Structures are given as structure tokens and as C-alpha cells.
Amino acid sequence: MKNTQSNLLLALVLVSILFSSCSKTFFGDVNGIESGNSQDVAFPLVNSRFTSRDLLLGLNNLTTVEALPPDGRLVLVFNQPNVFSRNASDAVNLPLPTFNVTDTLTNLSAASLAITELRLNNGQLYYDFISPVTEDINVQMQLIGGTYTTTGAPLKVNLNFPYTGSTHFTGSISLANTRVLTSGFGGLQFRYDARKVSDNTRLTLSPFSLSFQSLDYTYAQGGLLVFTYPVPLDTIQFDAFRTLRGGELYLENPSIELKIQNTIGLPIGIKLDSLLVRDKLGNVTLMTGSYVNQVVPINYPSLSEIGVRKTTTMVFDNSNTNISQAITGLPQEIYYTGDVASTGLGQGHVTDSSYISIDVAMRLPFRCWSRNLLIVDTFDVDLTPFTDYRFFEFKTATENRVPADVYGQIYFTGDDLVPFDSLFVGDDRVFVSPPVDANGRASTSMYKSISTRFEGARKLDVQSRTTHIIVQGKATSLNNGNTIVELYDDNDFYYRLGLKVGL
Amino acid sequence: MRNLLLAASLLLTASLSAQNLTSYMLNDIDGFNTPAMPQFLPKYSLSVHLPTLGMSNTSQPLNPRAYYAQKDGKTVLDLEALAGDVKDNNFIYNRYALSPVGVTWRKNNFYLSLGYSFKEYLYLDYNRAAVEVPVFGNANYVGKTAQLRATLDAGAYHDIAFGLGYQFDKWTIGANIHYLNGIANASTAQNQIDLTTNSDIYQLTLATDLRVNTSNLPEVIIDSLNVQVQDQKMSFGLSNNHGVALDLGITYRMNDKWTFYAGLQDLGGIYWRNNTNNYTSKTNLQFNGIDVTRVIFGDTISVQSLLDSFALTLNPTTTKESYMTNLSPQATFSANYNYNSKWNFGAVAAVNIYNTRVIPAVALGARYTINKHFKVGATYAYKNLRADNLGLNVTANFGPVQLFALSDNVINLFRFDKGNMFHAQAGANLYFGNLNIDKIVTGRYF
Numbered sequence: 001m002k003n004t005q006s007n008l009l010l011a012l013v014l015v016s017i018l019f020s021s022c023s024k025t026f027f028g029d030v031n032g033i034e035s036g037n038s039q040d041v042a043f044p045l046v047n048s049r050f051t052s053r054d055l056l057l058g059l060n061n062l063t064t065v066e067a068l069p070p071d072g073r074l075v076l077v078f079n080q081p082n083v084f085s086r087n088a089s090d091a092v093n094l095p096l097p098t099f100n101v102t103d104t105l106t107n108l109s110a111a112s113l114a115i116t117e118l119r120l121n122n123g124q125l126y127y128d129f130i131s132p133v134t135e136d137i138n139v140q141m142q143l144i145g146g147t148y149t150t151t152g153a154p155l156k157v158n159l160n161f162p163y164t165g166s167t168h169f170t171g172s173i174s175l176a177n178t179r180v181l182t183s184g185f186g187g188l189q190f191r192y193d194a195r196k197v198s199d200n201t202r203l204t205l206s207p208f209s210l211s212f213q214s215l216d217y218t219y220a221q222g223g224l225l226v227f228t229y230p231v232p233l234d235t236i237q238f239d240a241f242r243t244l245r246g247g248e249l250y251l252e253n254p255s256i257e258l259k260i261q262n263t264i265g266l267p268i269g270i271k272l273d274s275l276l277v278r279d280k281l282g283n284v285t286l287m288t289g290s291y292v293n294q295v296v297p298i299n300y301p302s303l304s305e306i307g308v309r310k311t312t313t314m315v316f317d318n319s320n321t322n323i324s325q326a327i328t329g330l331p332q333e334i335y336y337t338g339d340v341a342s343t344g345l346g347q348g349h350v351t352d353s354s355y356i357s358i359d360v361a362m363r364l365p366f367r368c369w370s371r372n373l374l375i376v377d378t379f380d381v382d383l384t385p386f387t388d389y390r391f392f393e394f395k396t397a398t399e400n401r402v403p404a405d406v407y408g409q410i411y412f413t414g415d416d417l418v419p420f421d422s423l424f425v426g427d428d429r430v431f432v433s434p435p436v437d438a439n440g441r442a443s444t445s446m447y448k449s450i451s452t453r454f455e456g457a458r459k460l461d462v463q464s465r466t467t468h469i470i471v472q473g474k475a476t477s478l479n480n481g482n483t484i485v486e487l488y489d490d491n492d493f494y495y496r497l498g499l500k501v502g503l
Numbered sequence: 504m505r506n507l508l509l510a511a512s513l514l515l516t517a518s519l520s521a522q523n524l525t526s527y528m529l530n531d532i533d534g535f536n537t538p539a540m541p542q543f544l545p546k547y548s549l550s551v552h553l554p555t556l557g558m559s560n561t562s563q564p565l566n567p568r569a570y571y572a573q574k575d576g577k578t579v580l581d582l583e584a585l586a587g588d589v590k591d592n593n594f595i596y597n598r599y600a601l602s603p604v605g606v607t608w609r610k611n612n613f614y615l616s617l618g619y620s621f622k623e624y625l626y627l628d629y630n631r632a633a634v635e636v637p638v639f640g641n642a643n644y645v646g647k648t649a650q651l652r653a654t655l656d657a658g659a660y661h662d663i664a665f666g667l668g669y670q671f672d673k674w675t676i677g678a679n680i681h682y683l684n685g686i687a688n689a690s691t692a693q694n695q696i697d698l699t700t701n702s703d704i705y706q707l708t709l710a711t712d713l714r715v716n717t718s719n720l721p722e723v724i725i726d727s728l729n730v731q732v733q734d735q736k737m738s739f740g741l742s743n744n745h746g747v748a749l750d751l752g753i754t755y756r757m758n759d760k761w762t763f764y765a766g767l768q769d770l771g772g773i774y775w776r777n778n779t780n781n782y783t784s785k786t787n788l789q790f791n792g793i794d795v796t797r798v799i800f801g802d803t804i805s806v807q808s809l810l811d812s813f814a815l816t817l818n819p820t821t822t823k824e825s826y827m828t829n830l831s832p833q834a835t836f837s838a839n840y841n842y843n844s845k846w847n848f849g850a851v852a853a854v855n856i857y858n859t860r861v862i863p864a865v866a867l868g869a870r871y872t873i874n875k876h877f878k879v880g881a882t883y884a885y886k887n888l889r890a891d892n893l894g895l896n897v898t899a900n901f902g903p904v905q906l907f908a909l910s911d912n913v914i915n916l917f918r919f920d921k922g923n924m925f926h927a928q929a930g931a932n933l934y935f936g937n938l939n940i941d942k943i944v945t946g947r948y949f
Contacts, residue, residue, distance in 0.1 A: 038583055040642030042705035047792030397704050449703070496792060498704030500642055 039503040046497040052402055052487045056366070068365075072489030076364040080236050081357075084340070088264055088354035092224055094118075094215055101129075101190060101208035105144075108188040108210075115180070115222035121352075123175035123215040129208035131167040136160065136197040139205070141173060144189040146181035160197070172213070221303070221349040224266065228341035231270075236334040236360055244330055246280060247373035247474070251364050252484065254327045255317035256334070258291075259359040260298050263309050266348035268356065269295040272338040275316070279329030289321035295343070298356070303349055327364070334360075366487035367440060370404065373475040378417065383463040390502030391455035394423065398431050398449075399494040403442045403478045403485035406431035411470040412462050419470065421462055423452050431493060433478045440486035455502075545609040548936030552605035552618060555930025561862070561886075562595040586638035589631050596831075596857055597625040600662075602930070609938065616666040616679070621659070626831065626857050628654040636698060646702035652695070654858055655715075656828055658688035660773060661741065666750075675754040683830075685744030685773040687719040687737070690828050693783075706791040713784040713819070716826045718744055718775035723782065725818055735778075746773030748830055762839045769830040776825035784819040831857045845872050851884075862886070866911060868894070876900055882911050894926075905932040 053065045056076050066075045094115065099108050131137055140158045148155035155178060161169045180188065190210060194203040260270060271294060275287040291314050299310035318324055340356065386392050400406075408430035411419035424430075432446040454462055477485045570585040571578050605618030632649040641649060661684040668677030695712035719742060721735040748771030755763045837851040851866045864886035872878045882894035894911030908929040 039638065039640040041640040042642045042645055042700055044701075044704050044706045044790060044792035046795050047704065047706070048795045395704050495795075496704040498706075498792070500645075500705065503640065 040500060041503060042498065042500040044496065044498045046495065048496070049492055049494050051489070052366075052491040053489060055402075056487075067489040074366050074487040074489060074491075076366060078362040078364075079359065080361075081359040083234065083236060083358050083360050084231055085355060085357035086229060086340070088350045088352060092220075092227060092264060092266070092350045092354070094212075094217065094220055094224065096212050096215065098209055098211040099190070101192070101205075101210055104193065104204070105189060105191045108145075108190055115220060115224075117219065117221040118180040118215070118217055119219040120175050120178045120180070121216040121218055123178070123217075124172040124213045125175055126170070126172045126211045126213050127208070128170045128210075129168075129205040131161065131163075131169060131194075131205065132203055133196055134163055134167060136162045137203060138195050138197055140193040142191045143180075144191055146179070146188060148178055148180065150177045150179070175212075175215070216352075217350075218352045219306075219349065220351075222347070224342075224346045224348060224350060227346075228339060231272075231336070231338040231340055234336060236336070237332075243375055243377075244280065245374040245376050247330070248328060248371045248481070249330055249373060250328050250369050251324065252367045253318055253365050254323050255315050255363045256323060257316070257361040257363060258314040259361065260312040260314070260356070261309050261359070262298050262300050262312070262356045263307060264348070264350055264354040264356055265301050265303065265306065266346060266350065267343040268298045268300060268340060269343045270298055270312075270314075270338060270340050270358075271295045272336055274335070274337055276335040277326035277331045278333045278335070279326075279331055281329060283329055284335075285322070285326040285329070287316065287321050287323060287326055289316070291316060291320065295341075297343065298340075300348070306349060307351065307353070331362075334362075367484060368477070368486075369481040369484055370475060370477045371481035375471075375473045375475075377471050379469050379471065381466060381469050383466050386459070386463045386501070388503075389459075391453060391459055392502070393451060393453040393500040395449060395451045395498040395500065396430060397447070397494075397496045397498070399445050399447050400431040401434060401442050401445045402431070402487065402491045402493050403433050403436045403440065403483075404431070404475045405429055405433045405478070407474045407476075409472045411472070412466040413468045413470060414465050415467050417468060417470065420465060421458070424450060430473070436478055436483065436485050440484050441488055442485070442491055545607050545614055546938055547934040548609050548938055549934070550607040551933040551935070552602065552607070553931035553933060554604070555600075555602040555928065557598075557600045557602075557926075557928040559598045559926045560596070562593075582634075582638045586634045589634045591631050592628070593630070593634070594628045594857070594860060595625065596627075597623075599623045612670040614668050616664070618664050618666075620662040620664070622662050623659040624831075625657040626655070627657070628652070628858060628860060632698075633696075641698060641700045641705075641707075644698070645700045645705060648697050648699040648708075650695075650697050654691050654694050656688075656690040656858065658690070658718075658773075658828070659686040659739075660684060660744070660746070661686065662748075664750075673756045675756075677752050679750040681748040681750070681771065683746035683748055683771070683773050684741050685718060685746060685775055685777070686739055686742065687717075688744070688773070688775050688828060689715065689717045689720055690826075691715055692781075692826065693785075704792065706789070709786075709788045709790075711784045711786050713782070715782045715819075716775065716828075717780045717782075718826075719778045720780070722780050722821070724821075725782075742777040744773055744775045744777045747771045760841050762841075764835070764837045764839075766835050768833045768835070770832050772827055772829035774825060774827050779823055779825055781822045781824050781826065782819040783822065831855060846870070866892075866894070870896075880909075884911050886911075903934050905934060907931070 052074055053067070056065045056074065057063060064077045064079065066077055067073070068075060099106065125143075127141065138158065138160050140156065142154055142156040144154055155173070155175075157173050159171070192205065192208070194205050195201060196203065262268060272292055275292055277285045277287060279285070296312070296314060298312045301308040301310050316323055406429070408424065408428060409426075410423035412421045412423075413419050428450055430448065430450065432448050434442040434444045434446045437443050477483065570581045570588075572581040572584070573579075600620050600622045602618060602620040605616065607616040608614060630650065630652045632644070633651040633653045636644065636649045636651055663682045663684075664679045665682075666677060666679040668675060691714065693712045693714040695710070697708075697710040699708040699710075701707075719735075719738065722733040724731045724733065748769055750766065750768045750770070752764065752766030757763065833853060833855045835851065835853045837849060839847065839849040841847050847870045849868045849870075851864075851868070853864045853866075855862045855864070864884060866882050866884035866886070868880060868882035870878060870880035876899055878898045880896045882892075882896070884892040884894060886892055891914060892912050893914050894909065895913045896907070896909030898905060898907040906929075908927070910927040912926055
């Protein structure tokens, strides 16, 4: 029995060893997983849709794009508001005459004050006279002829002038919150009553003069001073094509619009002495035609339109200037000089909030042709993440509904920015222009895809030497710029980029 | 994490004993003579089954061992080589069973049995894309939809089997009723991952309909791109994961020479409700690339925020619902021919059903009695689409002690890296009370 038990135990041990051995050998001791190096992964990088509106807006953040009804033709509008402005306090001065008081009642209007109504916040009426006696006197001074104070009472003051060794007295009467209204009251008169303090004997003061000083008005009406304000040489930085490095762009009907807004109730005119356009290359074109070197009257509010803003618009377009010629070279700046001046006798009205301002708007309807509009930009890049990849392959796919061919290229450079390789062979046409209809409108969308693979020595070269890439695009409208095309709101294009890498 | 790795390692490397085809031809091992296999009637009034170990590995096209490689002195699994040989549909089925004790009692034509087994299993079905895309990437699927499919059912359970059988005339019928108690499980209920790579610029569309159930495994918390595994001690004790299974068998002894058998095994399943986690991801994601217009025209794009939102969308939702898994049933048909006192011959046809996959097998065998102590046999089988399956078996009897070992793929013992199927069993029995069954019944059968 003992032998049997021993044999049984031995058999069990042998079987266990056999199975553990089999199991271990069959399934083995796996220390890890080797995934190899042949994993090729493809994934998208960029997928963007640009509309023509996006494109034009991207040219300059001060630009707006209007889609004209009914079909959405695009107009690039560059607004530069307030290139010139003057407030009434700067623009219009009141006459400040000096009056000789010849009698105890003197008519001032008859002298030289042509203002018919004056509402003052503040101001002073200065007096200067000689007393005929060497003793203390009392003088009552009064403006007669209209409603003078906020209470409706005439402006009247009683003053005491003690004798201190001199008979020459000067001073001023405050005109704060005073309203001077001469029309309908027979004009403005000044009356005084001077008496000795000792016995109340009435006196005549001579010489006696008056003058209005430091007038701060809220409203003035009547004969105001004629003025002329020169518009100094100034520059409007349009730079509507700031991202473009060059090329030609012909726009069929561009225009520059000056919008003059005026609330000064006087006849005013504007005269532009010169108007020059400087393009990307520094060429300067003198704009000629209507409005240049001519006084153009500006609309102004009448007495029944006090505070109303009147607008005068001056449009420079192909009908009156050589603007198309000036715009073709991608305008960057507009220089101008001139004058803004009152005309006539200066009769009118002005308030303390009256102003005159000039806004400039350049409107560029994109019915056009273009040739070699060049965009170049440089980016810092780090291609070291590609070091461990066996290869990388970019695939570019575009869909274009904008009637222009775009030849693109990406150059690989080092710090010296000298290209040593490029993404495409030659300048490849990345975007293909679709055909256009009779109106110059793109009728279809064109698809193009380009794949470029980097591997082996070329890949090593690019990944190790590249520190910058230069992105360049040249846009030429359909048929090498020989066909007029038009941009519409629904013109768009897709740019997509995918990457395939060997891990 | 360590527990999870241990659990995963256990589940992925262990195998479970499939019903060895050879076992249907061994009539003298009472350890196989369960009531559900009544073609082998116990020849002793009492049989005590000592520890028996069984293992089975079936894979298609080849077992992972074929792709082991040496790197820096270590053995690694060369996924690239494996993926290079992957077929449209592939599978790995491993089963492992340890039966430490059992007993069979026979009285006249009636017999009972009781036994315990510890079982582990791994069923993994996967298609070509499920391997190719992770290993080779999606570049080969540009312009196509890669349908990644992997069906997993891996687990371990206790099996307490009670059987009874009865012989009348030439017929014997039997059945085993198994009480199953699940230890741990990981299985897929939904397994759809569709990755479409557009031919334009490789835009990606990922559609998932995934549901992975686990029981008694550490919970995995996925938050954005971070994965955390909760600590949990593995427990091999009894749990609330209850299940039942049924085996049925019937034998017809036509005469002294011929016996025929038909049977069904492993009809049942386990209802997992102990410490369950259900990870569900049902989404449809599209990644078409970054819209650079937002960058050009002033906005900024955070790549991290894109990744976060992508990951958030992929994040599975976790629930704690109970779920059910089924065993993999098998149907078997066999015939035995008793040529003389020395030679016996047999034939077996079997069908295994793993999830939705049906694997048929046929085998022929012969057995020779050397003396009263030793018997040896050999089988030849066609299984798993391969015909290079040569089996050997041996039994040794010394008094009440019987030792046995068998395999129907003995060739693969010596060429693991090429075989795609391996089965082996070994164990011992103690017999008491010889019923001289050869004199009772009308012959000696397999």
C-alpha cells in the first residue's frame, strides 16, 4: 500500500511537472509587446472654409464688406471717420466790439454789435470811466432793450466807487446766465446814472467805454465773424491690401467718398487743394477732376433747423476723376490738403455744440481683374516632432468658387530665410479658378488635391534644417487676368490639409 | 492597477479544458464517466477522482506563441508579425479546469456522481481590422471604414456538478446539473467600433457602440484622457454570481461490438451581479481638422481643449447593472467498435459553439491493451480547420490507483509556435468495489 501511495504521489508530481511545463512553454514568458515600426497613421489637420467676405475682411480689420442687394455683389468699404473736425467754439468767434458811452443812454446796436441774440453761460461786461469829482460816487448801470437775465428782468447793477486819490475807475459786470435779445426791442442800449454820495448830485462820466469779454455762449445768432480754417496736409492710411506684397488689381468702379457733416448754421465751403494716392510700390498718382481745387459749398442748417446735422457728400469716381488709374496699383495712402471756410457775410447761427466733421470712405466694388497679387508670410516652425517618423506626407485639397487661380508654395528655410526645399514642385496651382458666367460670377466649384511625401534623405534634410517656412501665394483672376470677374457673397473656398505619418 | 494586471494576465493566459475528443474514446477512466456521458458505465461501485488538470487552446489562424520574438534578451510578442498574418476573422479560445476531487457511486443500473471543478476561460473573437488598425494604423483604410470587432468573454468560476444516470436494456441516459458560482468576468455585450478615414484629407469618423461588462474586477475610471484603476483585492471565494448548467447524454449499445453516443454539454450560464461595472460608449464622432479661420481672424484654438472635448465624448458611462453570460455549449456524437480483447476503435464528431462561432471537429481513434497495467491509444482528428492533430493517450492501473494522461494534439507539444490547437488532460483515480462490469454488460465498450 505504501508503494502504491508512493507511485501515486510520484505520478501526480510527474503529471504536474508535465503540465506546468507544457503550460509555460505553450504560453511562454512574455516580457512585453513589440508593436514594430510600420504604423502609418492618417488624420486631418486643417479644414477651413473661407468666404470672399472673410477674405476681404481679413485684409484689414478696419474694413467692412457690404453685400449689395439683390444678388450679393461684394463691395469693400474702408471707413476712416473724422479725418477733420472742428467744434463751434473752435470754428466760430463772436465779435467783441468796444463801445464809447457818449451819453447816459447810449444805443449799442447802432454801434457795431450785429448779433441779434446771444445766450451766455458766462462773460464779462468791462467798463472804464473817469469821474469828474474827487469824492465818492454811486453809479447805476443798466442794459436796456431786451430780456437780459434768466428772471426776465433787465440787467441792472448799483456800484459804489469810493475816492481813493484817483478818479479813474475800471471793473466788470458779470454776464453769467444772461440772454441778450436785441431784435424787436429797438436795439441794445446802455444807461447809467452817476451821483455824488455826499449830496446826490447827478454826474456825467466821460470818457466812458464798455467792452464784452470772455463770452461763453450757448447760442449766438446774427452777424458772426467770417472764418477760414486750413485743412493741413494729412494722410489717410487706407492700406486696404496690407497683406499683399504686390501685383495689379483693376477695379472697374472704385470711389472715394467724403461725407461732410455740419451743424454750424453758416454758409461754409470746402476746397481740396490736392488729392494724391500712393500705392504699394510708392508710386504717387495725383487725382484730378471735379471737386479738386474748387470751393464746394457745404450744406448747413437754417434758423428753423437749429441743431440739425446737414450732410454733404462728395463722391470721387470714374465719372469725375481718374480714380481707377490711381487704385490699380493697390493704394496704400491718400494725401490731401485744403481749406474749410465760411462764405458770404457770416450771417447765421451757432450753438455751443455745433460742429463740422469730414468722414472718408473708400468703396471698392469687386468687379475686377487681378494679376499676381502676392501674399508672403514667414512662420517659425519646429519640425523636430517629425524626427521619429519614417516619413510624413501632406495632402492638400482645395475647393474653389472664387474666380481666381492661386499658385501656392511653401518654402523650407533655415535662420537665413534662404529656401532649400519646397512643398510643391514649382509654383503649383493650389486653387483652380472656376469658369464664370456673363456677369463674371463663378458658376461652379473646382477641386484640386496635391500630395507631397517626405522620406529618406529629403525628410532628414527638411526636419533637421527647417526653422522657418515661407508661405507664398500668387492670385490671378480667371484667364490670366484678362477677364473681368466679380466677387459675390456666396463665393467661397475650402482649404483642407491632411497628414499621413509613418510612426 | 496591480490587481487588474494580475487578473488580466490570468484571464489571458490560462486555458480551460475543452472536452477532449480523445476522452470520448477512453472507456476505462471513470473520471470521464459522468452521468452525462453514459456510454462509459462505471465499473466500480465507488470511484474517487483525484486531482485532474485539463487545458485547451484553440486559435485561428495561429496561436500567439507563433509571434514571440527575442528582443534585448527578452521574449516579446511581435504584434506586427501577428497582424501580418491576421485573417478576416480570428479567434482564441482557451479553457482551463482543475478538478481536485470527485466521486462516483454505482448501484446496479443506477449511478450518481458529485464533483467540483475550478474553471477559467477566455473566448476572444477578433477581425482583421481590430488588429491591423492598432498595429499598422489607419493609412491602409483611407477611403474605407475599418470595422473593428472584438468579442470577449473571459472569466473564472466554481463548478459543482451533481449527476445521475440509469441503464435500461441497451440504453443508458444521464444528466449533470451544475451549480456555477462566478468568480470574475469581463465580457463584451456590444462591440462596434467603426473608424472611417475619408480619402480627401483623411477626415475621421468614429462610431462606437460598446458595452463591456465586468464583475469582481477593479473599476476603471476614465475621465477625459486619464484612466484610473481602483484598487480591489481579488477574491476567489463564493460570490452572488450564481449560474446553472446542464449536460445531457444518451448511449445505445447495439451489440457487443458497437456503441453509439449522443450528448449535449454546457447548456447554461452565469448571472453576474456581484461588484459589476458596465462601461458603455455609444457615440458618433467626426474630426475634420481644425478650422483655422478662427485663428486667422482673431480667435484662438486650444488643441488641448479639442482633445478634451474629443475624449469627453468618448468617455464611457459606467453603470452597475447585472448581466448574463452563457457557457459555450458542445454537441457530441460518437461510435465505438470493440474489435477484440486487445483493440478498440472509435469515431467522434463534435460541434463547439463559441458565441456565434461554430467549430466542428471529427476524430478517429484506436486503443490497444498492452497488459493489465497499461493501455495506450492514438487519435487522429480534424479540428479547427486543420488536419495535423495526432493524439496519444495512456492509462496505468496499479491496484485501486489509476493514472492517465491524454492529448489529441501531441504534435503541438513539440511545436508550440506552429500549432493552433492544443488539448491535454491528466489525472488520477481511486477505484473501490469492482463490479466485474464486463460480465454484467454484454461486452466491453469504449
